[in-house]
Amino acid sequence: MGVPVGVDAFTGGVFCFDPWALYQAAELTNPNVVLAGVIGQGKSALAKSLAARSIAAGRSVYVPGDPKGEWAPLARAVGGTVVQLSPGHPARLNPLDVTGTDLAAGQRLLAAVAGLTLHRDLSAAEHGALDAALTAATGRGVPTIGRVVDALSTPGAHTARADGVRVEDRTADGRDLAHGLRRLVRGDLADLFDGPSTQQLDPAAPMVVIDLSALGSDEDALALAMTCSSAWLESALATSTSKRWVIYDEAWRVLRQLALVRRMQAQFKLSRAHGVANLIVLHRLSDLDAIGARGSEARALAEGLLADCSTRVVYRQEADQLTATATALGLTCPERDLLPVLPRGTGLWKMPHRTHVVHHLLHPAEMDVIDTDAAMRDEPGEFSVPDGSSSGGGPRAA
Numbered sequence: 001m002g003v004p005v006g007v008d009a010f011t012g013g014v015f016c017f018d019p020w021a022l023y024q025a026a027e028l029t030n031p032n033v034v035l036a037g038v039i040g041q042g043k044s045a046l047a048k049s050l051a052a053r054s055i056a057a058g059r060s061v062y063v064p065g066d067p068k069g070e071w072a073p074l075a076r077a078v079g080g081t082v083v084q085l086s087p088g089h090p091a092r093l094n095p096l097d098v099t100g101t102d103l104a105a106g107q108r109l110l111a112a113v114a115g116l117t118l119h120r121d122l123s124a125a126e127h128g129a130l131d132a133a134l135t136a137a138t139g140r141g142v143p144t145i146g147r148v149v150d151a152l153s154t155p156g157a158h159t160a161r162a163d164g165v166r167v168e169d170r171t172a173d174g175r176d177l178a179h180g181l182r183r184l185v186r187g188d189l190a191d192l193f194d195g196p197s198t199q200q201l202d203p204a205a206p207m208v209v210i211d212l213s214a215l216g217s218d219e220d221a222l223a224l225a226m227t228c229s230s231a232w233l234e235s236a237l238a239t240s241t242s243k244r245w246v247i248y249d250e251a252w253r254v255l256r257q258l259a260l261v262r263r264m265q266a267q268f269k270l271s272r273a274h275g276v277a278n279l280i281v282l283h284r285l286s287d288l289d290a291i292g293a294r295g296s297e298a299r300a301l302a303e304g305l306l307a308d309c310s311t312r313v314v315y316r317q318e319a320d321q322l323t324a325t326a327t328a329l330g331l332t333c334p335e336r337d338l339l340p341v342l343p344r345g346t347g348l349w350k351m352p353h354r355t356h357v358v359h360h361l362l363h364p365a366e367m368d369v370i371d372t373d374a375a376m377r378d379e380p381g382e383f384s385v386p387d388g389s390s391s392g393g394g395p396r397a398a
């Protein structure tokens, strides 16, 4: 059932995977997949193969943020679209495109972006200010972030009164928000997301990749850009129920951002109705722990995100991750003992009712478009990352 992935190490047979069919057959509780493994083990290669082979089977694939710029060759090879976002480049996406038909989507997006730039949750009064500003900006056609910032700085007296708020208070409520959102209007991300989109999303495109490699290694900028570009892609999902993958390669780089995790989880919930299977790529399951202390709301969100991925594919793990991984996934002792010795391209596929050890087979014809990471492999630090930095801490080099 599904596209061929590789060889089942126990049976020697071909292992195939189709999250939609398995979900329909009640073998999975949701179609989403988490893929974890140390650097260089073949996670991206597996994700790209799944993408290419699924496209051959009639599915489509979205990559809302490609931080290393390694997905473009595959997108081009399958006749897909690559949007390269880079300061000084003409391409721009308006994440508020969808707002004309779905005000709530615009509100969620702005709340996430403001939360990311301010590094905190918004107060109820701030949510009120943001909603009023978005409504005001929408009154004049498709809103842009710049117009929302203007509306935050000079709120409408009429709307404020209708909401039972003094206009001075509303201005004060919007001050931090305007400051935070301005990063997308005049800051380092200016021109990428503020203004009308220069790209039309073709819902029939087999693959759409948003290349964020020009943003470098600033994890905040990456999280913001990823949030905005995924919002832009959502506008296509809103009108489609055709089956598609949404792939977050290198997701560990952005998942310590609470606002992004919250948004991702909301998307996961919505996406099932739209036929979407999400794939998130981490180094280790404890990447999700970095988001907050045990027992916190943030941690609960991260745990929820993991629970929302009923297929867990684990590639080689460092020794200090074995217990945590085994506990999180309910691995048996023999399964746990496999984790530190899995060779490149081989993973433990854990599904609710069965487990497989699968060696992913790359077809020679796929190599050209999949193995585009050669330059990256020689990057200093790529293999010298101390993998003992299990949880918490600052950004890691990779």
Ligand SMILES: Nc1ncnc2c1ncn2[C@@H]1O[C@H](COP(=O)(O)OP(=O)(O)O)[C@@H](O)[C@H]1O
Pocket: 037, 038, 039, 040, 041, 042, 043, 044, 045, 046, 344, 345, 346, 359, 360, 361, 362, 370, 371, 373
């Ligand atoms: N199943 C496989 N068979 C052979 N080579 C592979 C396989 N998977 C990955 N590779 C090679 O290993 C290298 C690292 O793979 P990559 O997918 O970039 O790793 P990761 O994303 O886990 O860091 C690439 O050169 C890739 O071509």
Ligand SMILES: [Mg+2]
Pocket: 043, 044, 045, 249, 250
């Ligand atoms: Mg990779």
